[in-house]
Structure formats: structure tokens, C-alpha cells
Amino acid sequence: QVQLVQSGAEVKKPGASVKVSCKPSGYTFTDYYMHWMRQAPGEGLEWMGWINSNSGGTNYAQKFQGRVTMTRDTSISTAYMELTELRSDDTAVYYCARNPAAIRAFDCWGQGTLVTVSS
Amino acid sequence: DIVMTQTPLSSPVTLGQPASISCRSSQSLVHSDGNTYLSWLQQRPGQPPRLLIYKISNRFSGVPDRFSGSGAGTDFTLKISRVEAEDVGVYYCTQATQSYTFGQGTQLEIK
Secondary structure (H helix, E strand, O other): OOEEEEOOOEEEOOOOOEEEEEEEEOOOHHHOEEEEEEEOOOOOEEEEEEEEOOOOOEEEOHHHOOOEEEEEEOOOOEEEEEEOOOOHHHOEEEEEEEOOOOOOOOOEEEOOEEEEEOO | OOOEEEEOOEEEEOOOOOEEEEEEEOOOOEOOOOOEOEEEEEEOOOOOOEEEEEOOOEEOOOOOOOEEEEEEOOEEEEEEOOOOHHHOEEEEEEEOOOOOEEOOOEEEEEO
């Protein structure tokens, strides 16, 4: 079955960067865009952007432009999200999710990666 | 950006009774391709979100038929015909017609 497995929890200091990985299984990696969302403690969901797993093209939410970079490595079928210049309000669970073009809905989610930013 | 507004934000429901969540968008969600990309997610405590409904009213694979979606344009509704204990969690509407945005979430709890 389709599954997305993310890397483990991270603790970072303000100003540092974090890179989260997402490795799908159960489907052809390059057939689907991968999206990234985050959820601050006790808060709702926030869309960060997507990467075209085939071409590597990206589209980022304006809020994160300049601080986020989404990449992929097709040789190991893995997507990455890097966020730089971390602040305390970047503390959140970060999710990757697949979004098939035919339905434009997030049909499969990773388990989430908690990123804690603290001095 | 399209703003998604859900009501209520909290919904205490008796087991076996129906529940309804409304979602309103700040502009029409009808895409130029004719589709309306409005979906509903369920997030149980401590879990990632799970897709329930896509394109207003289509139940995703494995979703019980007590869940149904309806609406058009800017007004949408998620209904649960008979609430079960496993339905406790937060429900989000999501639009993908113009970029992607989420509603604030509605907490479904058992009375």
C-alpha cells in the first residue's frame, strides 16, 4: 500500500536550518507531486509548497519564499524540505503528502516530523 | 489567498447522532476546468490527517459511508450520519482550486 515515511524529530537552535526527508513506497515516485505542510502545536494546517517529483520544479507559499527549499533525489525516491533561518515560531510538526492531479486532494500523508526550535 | 471559514469550531455530539460541519470559502472554488477542488480531512488525536472526501462529495477509498459531503460554489458541508467513538478528532476543509488553503478545523467530541 502507499506509504510515506519521514525522518525523525529534530531539535535546532534559532538561526539554524533543518532538512526533513520523505520516502514514499507503494507507487512510482516520479508520477506525483509532493507537498509539504506544517502544524504548530495545537494549531491548524499550513501549506508550504510542492515539488514536481519528476522535473524538480517547485512552487512555494509566499510566506516561506526565500527560506524554504524543496528538492528530490529520484535515484532513491526521496523528497526533502529544508527550512533555513529557523525561529521559535517554526516549531511544528512537518508533513509531506501526496496530491494526485486528478483529485487535487492530499490522499496520503507521512507520519510527521517534529521540529523544535529552542535556544 | 482564498480564506476557508469553518463552523462550528467545536461540536459536541452524542454517540449515534448526526453531526454537520460547514465550510465557506471567500471566493468560488469552481476551477476553470469545471471541477470544484474542495476536500475534507480528518485528524485523530496524535495522528496525521486522513483524506475523507474529495471534489465536494467523493468518498475516498476505505471511508465509511456514514460520511458524506455536499455543496457548491462557496458553501460546503460535511455530514456524519451517526457518530461513532472513532470519529473523535479535528476536521478540516481544504481548497485546491487556487493554490492550497485549509479551514481552521472543527473539533468533534463526544458529549
